[in-house]
Amino acid sequence: MNAFVHAKDFDGRSSFATWFTRIAINSALMILRKKRTHPEHSIDDDGGDLGMAPKAWIVSDSAANPERLYAQTEREKILKAAVGDLRPTIRKAVEVGQLQDRSMRETADVLGISVAAAKARLFHARAALRKSRRLRSMGKNWFPGRSFGVRETRGGERQQHA
DSSP: OHHHHTGGGOOSSSOHHHHHHHHHHHHHHHHHHHTOSSOOOOTTOOOGGGTOOOOOOOOOOOSOOHHHHHHHHHHHHHHHHHHHTSOHHHHHHHIIIIITTOOHHHHHHHHTSOHHHHHHHHHHHHHHHHHOHHHHTTOSOSSTTOBTTEEEOTTSOEEEOO
16 A cells, blocks of 8 residues: 555666565564564653553562472482482492483493493382382472483483483
């Protein structure tokens, strides 16, 4: 519509197609500006003469929630205590393989055993931890975001330990 209204303003410095396309693009941009999903508001706006209540400017806190941090710290303490209650051979496998976030091959190399033996020790450790009274007292979600046997990669994908 704007192109037809302003057709008399076309001066020939560019081709008609270029001029017409630019008018269409500018019209579309103006429509998008009017339909912004987040309209701009002045910080100084106190409701003005309309008798409206002043706007409350709430800024979200980006710091970690202290309650969640405390709960996570407590879960970690309980988990470490439960791991400390394991037999020395399987406790060492958990400490090296899981708590130090090593692959199964690295765990086996550090412990001086075969990969199959490292897998068996971690299997027995998981079974013992499932039976642990310390962890049962916490309920099902005893260590959220991390389960034994599954590791999250940097890209956020979950990967089974080999």
